[in-house]
Amino acid sequence: MQFAHIRFMLKLLLLTGLFLSGFVIGITIADQSENQTDTLSLDQNSAPYVPGELIVKYKDGTVAALAAEGSGPVALEALGAEVSTDFSSEGLSNLQALDISGPLSVKEAIDELEQSPYVAYAEPNYIISLSLPETEPAGPDDPRALSALSVPNDPKFGEQWGLANTGQTGGMSGADIHAKEGWDTTTGSDSIVVAVIDTGVDYTHPDLAANIWTNSGEIPNNGIDDDGNGYIDDVHGYDFINNDNDPMDDNGHGTHCAGVIGAVGNNGVGIAGLNWKVKIMPLKFLRADGNGDTAASLNAIAYARRMGADVISCSWGGTAKSQALGDAIASTNILIPCAAGNAGSNNDITPHYPSGFDSPQIISVAASDAKDGIPSFSNYGASTVDVAAPGDWIMSTYPSSLGYPYVKMKGTSMATPHVAGLAALLLSKNPSMTPSALKAKIMETVDKLSAFNGKTVSGGRINVQKALGGGSSSSGVVPLPGMSQSPKDLNGDGKFEDVNGNGRADYSDVVTFFKQMEWISKNEPVTAFDFSGNNRIDFTDVVKLFQSI
Known part of the structure; x- marks a missing residue:
């Protein structure tokens, strides 16, 4: 659609002259690594959103109809509206981000747009905030922790209780996802791509570099969009919050999640990922301070879909229900494990998103601890949270530039990549499995546990061995x-x-x-x-x- 037609359409929308009264949006956005805070409403304390920006979804057929009525350039500057991103090109039809400046505030623009007969919905570009997670630096390697293990030979594997629990952290022997037994069936495949939408990934980390996704259609550093996907030199993913081709992690959260999914296994270095072989696609939408926004997340999801990701891992969320984010997820045909949240609350009563969207692509993940209990921080929900996975003091990779190459973290953020990793292992066996088949297999093969009875849909913690068809099931x-x-x-x-x-x-x-x-x-x-x-x-x-x- 010509830009002039877009401008004409917006003028029609903004001049409808209809106003909405009593428009309220309640919102809470926070990271999975700390309790959620900052509950605000749009008409009272000013909900956290990017000033001067909003997202609008037009009704089907509206864009084409208005474009046909256009008669030339229309100056929208006086009205204060400008199209900043047209998500239609990313497969999200009739969805756009607008810059609002001049006489109209974001709330005023939303009020008018919501009353237009051409608009399905309008909402602020909500800020998504990742609180700095609680971390514990890894200590020196302890050869005694590995003495009973022949494979894998990663020196810190003995500290990964979630994969093989011998009680080494004071937990309960066997309270793990039986990864070691599952690896008798498969250790992964480098043909499977997992997109990590987060703070980026340290793609140079010695335990991750060999498993980082590379865009084969792009020639590095030539300043040209070789594959025509709209992004220049996106060799190892993209940074959608800073709008550049370097998704390097300057926070640590994304690298930690990536290590759980796919740190190179049995290489004598650091830890073992759930997949020894896989491709991690780094997609950054959160800055070093942990702040990002909905528009950046929409671009990241669209990129993952366009570039062939098989699984999307989302270790973030809050109580804000962004319809645009829900639509972006629904537009995919990819399994999307999402963190259930860390408020220690019932998601059946206080919904959490994106984990709570009613979408068959989503599998919502609570945390389990080293005694197969549910940690006090983990959200739960008998009808809204699907499964549990290890999430209490999980050892994984971390950007060396931030001081430590390996740290322990806790949260449903850490549980989520365990489920994403299991989905990748299943796809390495059978790449044709649909998102619904993956979700069903993961949920049907959990270990039923009393701690999760009535707390999750499945009533249990994931079991890699069972899901892959090994051992008893x-x-x-x-x-x-x-x-x-x-x-x-x-x-x-x-x-x-x-x-x-x-x-x-x-x-x-x-x-x-x-x-x-x-x-x-x-x-x-x-x-x-x-x-x-x-x-x-x-x-x-x-x-x-x-x-x-």
Whole structure:
């Protein structure tokens, strides 16, 4: 659409002459690492928003209709409205950000726009604030913590209780997500991309650099938008709050989340991410002081969708319900784990966003501690919070420029990337899994725990081993005679082609299946081994298994 037509449209909108009375928006925005504060309303104490900016969504068909009526340039400067960003080009149809200056305040502009027959909604460009998280620097490596482990060989893995809990932090042995057992099935794939929308990521960190996403369509440092996506030299993501191509983390929060998802594993350095191999896409929308805004988050979500992210991890939020943010999330076909919040409150009563949007793409995450309890800071909700994951004093990566290469943090911010990492592991097995299938698999395979009964939808904490089809699970599959491990579903299709449970599908599985057909038919679920689809276990299944291998 021509800029003149946009200006003409806005003049029509602003001159409708209709005014709204009693327009109130309640808002709380805060980080997941501290309790949420600053509850304000737009018509009283001035809710936190970017001065002179707002976001407007036009009704379907409005833009084209008004453009057709346009007759030339219209000076909007006198009215104080200017289009700063047209999100339509990012796949968010009829959504725009406006700069408001001159005679109209943000509230006055919203009042008028909301009464226009052409406007679906208008809202301020809310500020999203990330309070500085509580951190604890990592101590020196303790070789005793690793002595019982052969893999992975990362020296700080012994301090990652959330992945393998032996009681090493004073917790309860086994109160973990069984990552080590899950890695018998897969340790990830560098074809899976996880976007971390946060304070950026230290893409030079020695435990992250090999797993950082690279835009193959961009030639570095040539000052040209080689791939035509609207961003110049976006080689390793983008900074949408400072509007440049350097998403370096100058806060620490985003790098910590990225390490949980995908610090390089078994490389003899630092920690192990849930994925040893993965691609982390750094998308910065929060500054060093932890402040960002809704418009920047919309651009980050749109970029992640456009550039092929498979999972989007969002460790932030608050009680403000930005409809624009909800629309941006709904426009994706990507699983989006979101932090439930750190107010220690019930999200069923006090909604939290973006985790509380009614969107099938979202999986809302509470925190669990090293004793499989729910920490006092973690939000919860029997109908609004889906699962729990480790979030209490989690060891992970941190920008060395901020003083320490590894620190411990706590919050649902730390729980969320555990779920994002599990989703990436599932996709490494079966890249065709839909967001709804991923969400269902993660929720169906939790460890049911009393602490989360009535506190989350699933009633439990995630279990990597079960989700990946290893070990015992709700499938009812058990080890065959003479086998030490249960069969595994390696590709997520519901068939347990790894019959002997050794983590791979090969001809030994065919031999084992042939020898144990009668036992399988009597002791295993038929659906798990009916490779031919004839609803029984017979020689045709052996043939199909042989052909698939």
